Amino acid sequence: MSSNVHTTLEQFLGITRKIKRYNEALGVMYWDLRTGAPRKGAETRSEVIGELSSDMFKLQTSEELGKLIDALSEPGAYEQLKELDRKILAETKKEYDRSKKIPAELYQEYVVLTTHAETLWEDAKHNSDYAMFQPYLEKIIDFNKQFIQLWGQKETPYDTLLDIYEPGMTVAKLDQVFGELRSSIVPLAAAVKNSDHQPDTSMLKHSFEKDRQKEFSHYILGQLGYDFEAGRLDESVHPFATGLNPGDVRITTHYYENDPTIALFGTIHECGHALYEQNISKDLIGTPLSEGTSMGIHESQSRFWENMVGRSKPFWQRYFGELKRLYPEQFHGVEAEDFYRAINVSEPTLIRIFADELTYNLHIMIRYEMEKAIFNEGVAVSDLPALWNAKYREYLGIEPSTDAEGVLQDVHWAGGAFGYFPSYALGNMYAAQMMNTLKKEKPDFDELVREGNLLPVKEWFTERVYQYGKSKTPSEIIRDVTGEELNPSYLVEYLTAKYADIYKL
């Protein structure tokens, strides 16, 4: 490498490292705010966060960074770069262009709008008052339509938004996979609903002392291979995982004494995210590639560990005894199989976050179709509640009686996160597809889970997925792991077999 290019590269990497470090400092403060920072300090803390965010944004959009990106992108320089540096350059350039294409004042206006809208949404939801929220939603959608034009429209306007959360994902692809998924899941959910073999969930209707739930959460995290020397478990109102760096990936949960499954599966879900972030290669630390490659692949890991391991029969054959030891009275006379069926009960619900593994995908498809209608078909914002309700009737056979239980239930749109929802269902499909490969390569997978020998599973994912962080795209990951593109049939097969067993279909 010429000394000229070397110097340019070092300056460039210095700025990207600095951005990453500011981001980590912000991550610590966000974690702290959500896990017990004192209320009275929050106002000043938010000014601190604002100051650092603004400094980070200035770095990310600085002329200096732009010039360095340009200099390294010149053919003479670019050909001297190593593969890893090219990937760092590509990722940085992508973010730089995205940020630079939006005028700073426009973006500032948008941040203020969404911040207000999130607060207002809480009230609107509380009062089930869509009319109150509608003008804000209209403005947020208008901003996003402007952003799409500024960023440059892909195949369709909505494609531009999808690409933010799942690089390379398109409406064409989602129409295809969601179509296939829907045609199998709707009849399956109907069969489940009409089955004469509904699971008995009465053993969950007890009080479950919090400290013992905590103990069990810690125990299970250890069993899953979560590294407590590179993370910690805390409590927060809404559970989350945050990868500050691969040596510090924290998760939170929330304990409810009247339902032990919420903390339990919430913890395992966040653990899936954390296993991903804890096992990113140390070589990527300090670079923009040291994080999960997309929301969909990230969600594949939380879903795999939560549902395909944590809600599987072999898992509870191994661990129900341990749980029962902590709550002997509550589970008196209950067998692992009973518990397994109870935690997998499926029935249509109005609220996405309470949905079971099977019907959850339908909630996502509805939101996907709504967002597509907004950005590609120009549906009026005033028509969204009626459209929402019609789709719930069509897909789930139930209809909200209030907008609080309908179109107002999720915060995502108030925050402007259009294109985000599909990640959840993509995660389920990726997870099932990867599990199919895993089971081919490890035919004793069920046996490993039944023995509580879960580390080989974590190691398999580390080798195939985790270590690469963002140095592979989501479609590279799924192709390299499974040998094919995203294919919804594995999720259909998995759900069909699982629910046929539970509901004796």
Added chain:
Amino acid sequence: MSSNVHTTLEQFLGITRKIKRYNEALGVMYWDLRTGAPRKGAETRSEVIGELSSDMFKLQTSEELGKLIDALSEPGAYEQLKELDRKILAETKKEYDRSKKIPAELYQEYVVLTTHAETLWEDAKHNSDYAMFQPYLEKIIDFNKQFIQLWGQKETPYDTLLDIYEPGMTVAKLDQVFGELRSSIVPLAAAVKNSDHQPDTSMLKHSFEKDRQKEFSHYILGQLGYDFEAGRLDESVHPFATGLNPGDVRITTHYYENDPTIALFGTIHECGHALYEQNISKDLIGTPLSEGTSMGIHESQSRFWENMVGRSKPFWQRYFGELKRLYPEQFHGVEAEDFYRAINVSEPTLIRIFADELTYNLHIMIRYEMEKAIFNEGVAVSDLPALWNAKYREYLGIEPSTDAEGVLQDVHWAGGAFGYFPSYALGNMYAAQMMNTLKKEKPDFDELVREGNLLPVKEWFTERVYQYGKSKTPSEIIRDVTGEELNPSYLVEYLTAKYADIYKL
């Protein structure tokens, strides 16, 4: 105010606010590192801390800030400034000058040296190997001698160092007050040692379950007026208090099951620091004046609450019953008076941090004299162990058999903190002097403590001390509160009366 000066002032205040915000972000990360950040993330986190510290230092020493300070210091501009802005200007200028007078490379070299020295000191102390530490200590002292020249020597070289921690404090003043203190405390400690009425401490030689200690610490904090909506109590190896902003002042403690007094008095001590920081006026938030005015005044608050409230007889007349309820077996047959005497047992020790309220001051005087000998009298670093041991023999009548128990016991010198030690004894003197005024104005002080009615005491200190933060100097504080300069006789009177009672002298 002219629009010109107004603009300059706004720019100036913008930079000082930004420095304060960076400092708060760093404070959150330090707190996190010390209260349970995962081990494996520490290396990357320290790079994040390094990046932000370096950016903050650049702000603090920027040409831009220098020009703004100069512009506001011009007579035409200065006379237009309000009192508060003048104080912010003075404080900022003082720090700016201090930082700018040391060449950046020299300071960088010093930071590397002290960082190494602190690590090496641990080994040297562990092996009681002064020869190993000596060359580092020599270098650190040489650096400090250079700094003194660069900053400008005050009356004596050591005065320059004292001024860092206690603005305005001098060798002349300390020689006087420590001389008076010493002449009373040495014979008092001897009388205590020879008393036939040694307290019985056997009730403390039990096991005290940790969760109950925690419960009691939380309870006592509430009683002292610590605001849990503006702070939290955590655990760390070495207890500390950190004022991130007045709405977020956190404290830590460390529980030992074989000795409940360590966590208890440690918690109360840190609470004293925290009450100060929680009650700084909201008007000062975001300015460099939003912190305690000096180490000595800060320590006066930790010592007042720990010793003059927390180790007082009325306090345990009120609270011993509560403690006994938590540990009925351990305290079976023990009365409040017995407990009060046991926690105030005094005897000469080699180790400062285990010293009692009476002999603690002698440990400080020894260190003060050693530091004065180093900087003002040119004593050789190789002679320090012998000098140390001679002074322990002279002041406390005991002599260390190893340097680990002697000159190597404290980390301060390894970190370059010369001039810091006197703050601890200053704190005791300030506290006793302020209590004297408090008792004149609130003759029912003992009664208030005996009733557990402590809020009026906190309010008195808020009105007289806390609210002002750094907007008054330490000598302004002590004069305004007590009507006179620092006067050691109040501490002597207080200790004489207290130990005469306990040891029936």
